[in-house]
Every structure is written in C-alpha cells, then in structure tokens.
Amino acid sequence: MKRALFLTGGKTTPASRFRVHQYLPRLRADGWEAVVRPCEPAMYDWPAPGGLFGKWRRFVALAKKVSHQKRSMRDAATFDVVYVERELMPYLSPRLERRLASRNKNIVYDIDDSVFLKYGDRKPNPIAEVMRLARTVIAGNQWLLEWALPHNPNSHLIPTPIDTERWSPAAPRTPFMPNGQEWPLVVVWTGSSGNLPMLQPIAAALAKAKARVPRMSFRVVCDRPPADSLFPDTQFVPWSELAEVEAVRSADVGLMPLPDDVWSKGKCGFKLEQYMACGLPGIASPVGVNADMLDGGCGLLARGADEWEEALVRLLTDAVMRREMGAKARSRAVHRYSVEAMYPIWKAAIESAVV
Secondary structure (H helix, E strand, O other), X not given: OOEEEXXXXXXXXXXXXXXXXXXXXXXXXXXXXXXEEEOOOOOOOOOOOOHHHHHHHHHHHHHHHHHHHHHHOOOHHHOOEEEXXXXXXXXOOOHHXXXXXXXXXXXXXXXXXXXXHHHOOOOOOHHHXXXXXXXXXXXXXXXXXXXXXXXXXXXXXXXXXXXXOOOOOOOOOOOEOOOOOEOOEEEEEEOOHXXXXXXXXXXXHHHHHHXXXXXXXXXXXXXXXXXXXXXXXXXXXXXXXXXXXXXXXXXXXXXXXXOOOOHHHHOOOHHHHHHHHOOOOEEEOOOOOHXXXXXXXXXXXXXXXXXXXXXXXXXXXXXXXXXXXXHHHHHHHHHHHXXXXXXXXXXXXXXXXXX
C-alpha cells in the first residue's frame, strides 16, 4: 500500500476542502493510505494587529504554526509522497520546504493562487525554489502553469474540482409562490469576506439593474455581510457548507467580478464552477480563466458598470436564455471540472512524484 501525507493549510480552508479532501475517498478506494495533517492554527488565520499586544499575539500564532508544521513533517520519510498545499508557511518559504525535502524528496506542490507575488522582486523567488524542490507541481490554471514550468517541467494543469453530485441544480419550481406572487429573480455572489471589496465596482450596476427589473434580489453568501451603504436590502446568508449549496442552487444568476490585475490572473474560477454545477449562468469579468470557463454560451462577460448592468438585465428578463445557458454550464461543469473527471489526472500527477 502506498502512503501519502497531505500538509494542508487548515481543517476548513477552501483550498484544502476542494483541492484535497474531495479526492481522498477515491484515492483510498484505490488502495492508498492518505494522512492529512492540517496546519494548526490555520495557515492564514491571524490575530488582528494592534499595538504591542497585537504584535505579540501574531508572533505567538506564528510560533505555534511553525512548531505544528515541523511536527507534522517529522515522519515524512515514512511516506511515499508528501503533498504540500500552497506553502508550508507564508513568508517563511522555502526554509520549511528545504527541511521537508531533506526527509522526503517525493514532494507534490499544489498552487491555486498567485502566492509568488507576495514576495515582490525578491530573487530568487521563494515559491520558485519550492517548485524546484518538488518532484511534481500541480497548477490550478493555465497562467499559474506557465509560471511554474520554467521552475519545474513536471508541472500539471488541474483546475479545482467541483462535486457535481452535491452541487447540482434545484428541482423545478412552480411559476408562482404560495402567495400568488412571482418568485424573485435572485442574483447570487458567494465568497469570503476578504473578497467583498470585489463587489464594490458593480454596486451601481446592481442598483440600476434592480430599478429596471424590480423582481431582482441580490444575495450574498459570506462570513459577514457587505456594507449596507453600497448594497441596501441585500439578502445575507451566513456561510456554512450546507447553507452555501442551497443558497446558490436556489438562485438564478451567479456573479464573479474581478479587478483586472496580475493577482486576479491566478484565480481559478471556482465561484463560476459552483454556479455552473448548479445550472446557473454566470456573469464574470473577462479576467484570468473566466472567459474560457464561460465560453460556448455558459454565461456572459462584462467590463465596467454599464456592461454589468446590461448583462444583468439581459439575463433576468430572458428566462429562455437563462435556462439554455444554465444547461450548458451544468454540462461543462460535469464533463470538465467535476471530481470524477479530474481525479484520474490528479492521481496520475501524484504518482509521477513517486520515485
């Protein structure tokens, strides 16, 4: 039996849940022993800064994280392969990765965000060195893959997979609610509170679309609500794994605005996958992977507030278009991005690191 050690960023971090844990039942069914050791406290979970006490708390948190990661990798030599998610510790790469490589050189390095940009012009870039230490690199999109290949020729493009059995379209509903009124047309955005600022540039477009389509309702699924001053009367759904799926599948259109900057090029479009798997057409900024994902009639692309307003009104007032785009989106999610479709490619990448 082959053994794989997964060093992840935390028990519930999105990258861990979607890029690792979704695959593990299949990997274990194929005869592998898979051991997950998440960073504790979670890698990107930091106490709020503020004065000497805040600095001290952050220092203590860092010490705990580093200590835990060192304990997690102590018996790395007993595994056939070690899977590292993003980086073992932000801003401390590649120190811990070098230590890991001294114990086990069969490292798979998974990158689904532009973490190398955090290091600016530092040469050599620490993430590039981590890639060179690894046997295999898994990149979440084409732009990340192109960045990785000069540092590790054994790099593979594997988008974040979506469980298309769990993320699935809602059952057809009657045209009218029990009170006789038409159902509202729900536009949904789901994400972490750190990404709420990405909604600000489309706030005016949402307000103007609402004025033209009064049935429109804006729903946000997040760990905290957006500002009332920008998004009045927003339906806020506190994030949980169960609530998120139902909140998306019961909507009509999904949104993914992004700023047109270099950091956004590293985004892997998982929001769009969630919408697509639930049979929703998406509206997205034509940045990074978004244009490719919505190609072929799976949604609309929009630049600037005017285009966002028109895209919203166009989809909300055309039920046939929503239905046809949603069906194409669902089909693409199943055939291109599902766990079932991605698992054989992911497993082959893991196996390519075993020497």
